[in-house]
Each structure stands twice: as C-alpha cells, then as structure tokens.
Amino acid sequence: MTSISDLxxxxxxxERSHLLFPTMIEWLLAAMALAIVVTHxxxxxxxxxxxxxxxxxxxxxVDKRRLFGCLAxxxxxxxxxxxxxxIYPNTGVGFLITSYAYGFALSWLFVRDNDRRKTLLMALxxxxxxxIVWFLFAHVFRITLP
Numbered sequence: 001m002t003s004i005s006d007l008x009x010x011x012x013x014x015e016r017s018h019l020l021f022p023t024m025i026e027w028l029l030a031a032m033a034l035a036i037v038v039t040h041x042x043x044x045x046x047x048x049x050x051x052x053x054x055x056x057x058x059x060x061x062v063d064k065r066r067l068f069g070c071l072a073x074x075x076x077x078x079x080x081x082x083x084x085x086x087i088y089p090n091t092g093v094g095f096l097i098t099s100y101a102y103g104f105a106l107s108w109l110f111v112r113d114n115d116r117r118k119t120l121l122m123a124l125x126x127x128x129x130x131x132i133v134w135f136l137f138a139h140v141f142r143i144t145l146p
Contacts, residue, residue: 021095021137021145022078029074069109077102085145092138092145099130 077098085094103126111118137143 019082020143022081026078066109070106073102073105073109090144092134095137095145096130096134099133100126103130 081094081098083094084097085092087093104122107122107126108114108119111122114122134145137145
C-alpha cells in the first residue's frame with residue numbers, strides 16, 4: 001500500500017529520461033500535420049479532382065527544395081541526437097551538437113541570398129539559441145537531454 005509521502009518521491013529513469021523532449025516534439029509535429037490535413041485536405045482534394053494532370057502539377061507549386069530539405073533534415077536531427085548524446089550521457093551534449101548543426105542547416109536552407117553577414121548571423125543563432133535552451137532545460141528545470 002502506498003502512503004501519501006510516496007506521492008512526493010520522484011524516480012528518474014536516466015536510461016530513458018533523455019527521450020522525453022524528442023518524443024514530445026514528434027507527437028506535436030504529428031498532431032500539427034494531422035490538423036493541416038483535416039482542415040485543408042478536403043479543399044485540396046476538391047481542387048485536384050476536376051483538374052487535368054498539368055493543372056494538378058501546377059497547383060502543387062511549392063518550394064520543393066526547402067520542403068524536402070526540411071523533411072530530410074528533421075528525422076536526421078532526431079535520429080542523430082541519441083547516438084551523439086551517448087558520447088557523454090545525461091549531459092545534453094547530443095542535443096547541443098545536433099541542434100547546432102540542425103539550426104545552421106535549416107537557416108542555410110530557408111534564408112535567401114546568403115552572404116557573409118547572413119551566414120555569420122545564422123551561425124551565431126545556431127550556437128546561442130540551443131545553448132540557452134540547453135541551459136534552461138539542464139540546469140534550471142533539471143531535465144536531462146540526449
């Protein structure tokens with residue numbers, strides 16, 4: 001039988017605790033994708049049903065380089081986080097290193113007309129933002145990161 005004092009005890013499984021943040025993000029992204037499909041899917045299907053093949057292709061005018069680049073980079077980011085983090089477990093190094101690379105790669109992918117100044121700003125942002133997030137999660141909230 002458990003007592004009231006048992007409710008205030010916290011046990012952390014350090015073997016799996018670092019998976020909390022990536023799992024939350026994955027579910028959030030899946031929920032947002034589902035919301036987009038539910039809200040816009042019927043309209044898109046209606047537009048494409050009566051159109052010819054040429055019109056269907058033209059209707060899908062998106063920046064394919066950025067779309068598929070983002071879709072390729074994101075799973076690589078999540079997949080690389082744990083192996084890189086296993087170098088120094090429960091320190092957040094995996095999160096830091098992969099977030100530096102992911103942040104810079106996404107910035108490089110989405111910013112138009114990259115020059116030296118923009119590249120420097122992208123690099124600074126890719127270094128500063130994950131470091132602040134890592135500090136908040138690891139030291140303020142005491143949440144382990146991969």
